[in-house]
Amino acid sequence: MAKDYHELPRLEDSLSYLYLEQCRIEQDDLAIAAWDLTGVTHIPIASLNCLLLGPGTVVTHAAMRAIGENGCNVVWVGERGVRMYASATGETRSSRHLLRQAMLATRESLRLRVVARMYRMRFAGEKLPSTLTLQQIRGREGARVRDAYAAAAREHNIPWDRRQYNRDNWDDQSDINKALSAATACLYGVCHAAIVAMGYSPGLGFIHTGKQLSFVYDIADLYRIELAVPTAFASVAEHVEERLSGGTAPKERLQLEQRTRYAMRQAFVREKLLQRIPKDIANCLNIPVNLSELDPYADDPARPSELWTPASGEQTPIGDDEEPSQEAISP
Numbered sequence: 001m002a003k004d005y006h007e008l009p010r011l012e013d014s015l016s017y018l019y020l021e022q023c024r025i026e027q028d029d030l031a032i033a034a035w036d037l038t039g040v041t042h043i044p045i046a047s048l049n050c051l052l053l054g055p056g057t058v059v060t061h062a063a064m065r066a067i068g069e070n071g072c073n074v075v076w077v078g079e080r081g082v083r084m085y086a087s088a089t090g091e092t093r094s095s096r097h098l099l100r101q102a103m104l105a106t107r108e109s110l111r112l113r114v115v116a117r118m119y120r121m122r123f124a125g126e127k128l129p130s131t132l133t134l135q136q137i138r139g140r141e142g143a144r145v146r147d148a149y150a151a152a153a154r155e156h157n158i159p160w161d162r163r164q165y166n167r168d169n170w171d172d173q174s175d176i177n178k179a180l181s182a183a184t185a186c187l188y189g190v191c192h193a194a195i196v197a198m199g200y201s202p203g204l205g206f207i208h209t210g211k212q213l214s215f216v217y218d219i220a221d222l223y224r225i226e227l228a229v230p231t232a233f234a235s236v237a238e239h240v241e242e243r244l245s246g247g248t249a250p251k252e253r254l255q256l257e258q259r260t261r262y263a264m265r266q267a268f269v270r271e272k273l274l275q276r277i278p279k280d281i282a283n284c285l286n287i288p289v290n291l292s293e294l295d296p297y298a299d300d301p302a303r304p305s306e307l308w309t310p311a312s313g314e315q316t317p318i319g320d321d322e323e324p325s326q327e328a329i330s331p
Contacts, residue, residue, distance in 0.1 A: 017051070017190050018043065018052065023058075024060075025053075030046075031044060031046065049072065049073065049197070050073045050074075050193030051075070052077050053074060073193035075189050098199055105205070116134075118221075119137045119141060121283070122222060153176075155233070157237070158233055158240075159174075160176065165177060175256055178256055179233070179256055179257070180229070183231050183235075183261075186264040186268075187220045187227060187228050188213070190273065195215055198278060202216045206218055219284075223276075226271070231263045232260060
């Protein structure tokens, strides 16, 4: 059966992510494998949605080709996976979603509708009055987030003051802030992979703006309180209990960040995150999940696309006016 590159990739059929560091990644038959001091790990790249590459990773050209051909998104992250530097392209060949996203992001009235839908999706089971202003909705969202942190802290008996992230001094932070950063990085990675795989731009955000990952932050915030916060607090509680009990040798104990990443992966599977992201984005942007009018040449990424023509026809004169200023074209 011919592969239709305009349809949404089957994210729900893939594994969520794999984090690697201090290893060499090479092609292994039609898949890839990672070599490190402990041996070799064979990776089913065709079943993987996102590959997070940490410090010390070396990737061969053949491995990157295999990764790209299998539609796996690659994200280069910093130490302990808490910084995101760059990403590769996803599997879709269509620009339909990108054009829709750009239109909504650059028209203030349409953008405000998307923002309202995104905020309302966070208040599951709670109906927000339609008369609320954007500032009022953000005030309620801030209170919801603070309450979620406090509730998780009480449930797991973890001391909590406030969310704090110091990228310049990682070790000087509290365990819970480290776990929250690690959990959030995993969530960003998976959301980033889904966004790119479906042909959206990570940089065209609606609530967030001005960053190359603005849309990633928008979508990840739909699940942060549901997934990242409880998982981080639970991971810290398990980490403290294991350390105090002395049941596991120090060398065999999981590092807190590693424990948090494992727990997040389990949460992604349990809550079926990869099934939810495409539908939630489509709902935010009011896009039908099943697209029609497909390009017959979409399966050939090297074939040039069609040429754009103004709706008024080919005879429309092209003026020689000067280009507008940056202020004039800013959304």
